Amino acid sequence: MTDFRKLCARMADELDHYRQLLMDDRREAHALATEARAALAQPEPVAPTDEELVELFNENDWNHISPETFLDIARSVLELR
Secondary structure, eight states, rough: OHHHHHEEEEHHHHHHHHHHHHHHHHHHHHHHHHHHHHEEEEEEEOOOOHHHHHHHHHHHHTTOOOHHHHHHHHHHHHOOO
């Protein structure tokens, strides 16, 4: 093979390599976009109201802590999310 043909064959191989990388990037971008769309379609979580927290307090034994302490702890935990 002449030098020109060797160069053309090498360039064709490199072009195929970069074309494959581009296709891989497109697949990954599509997967990420699909995942993002699914995440955005989910409803935003809603924090429980104080009344719901008091009801939870009343339904369970919380080792004799006061309802106010329970609400403070619950609000702190919910803020961390």
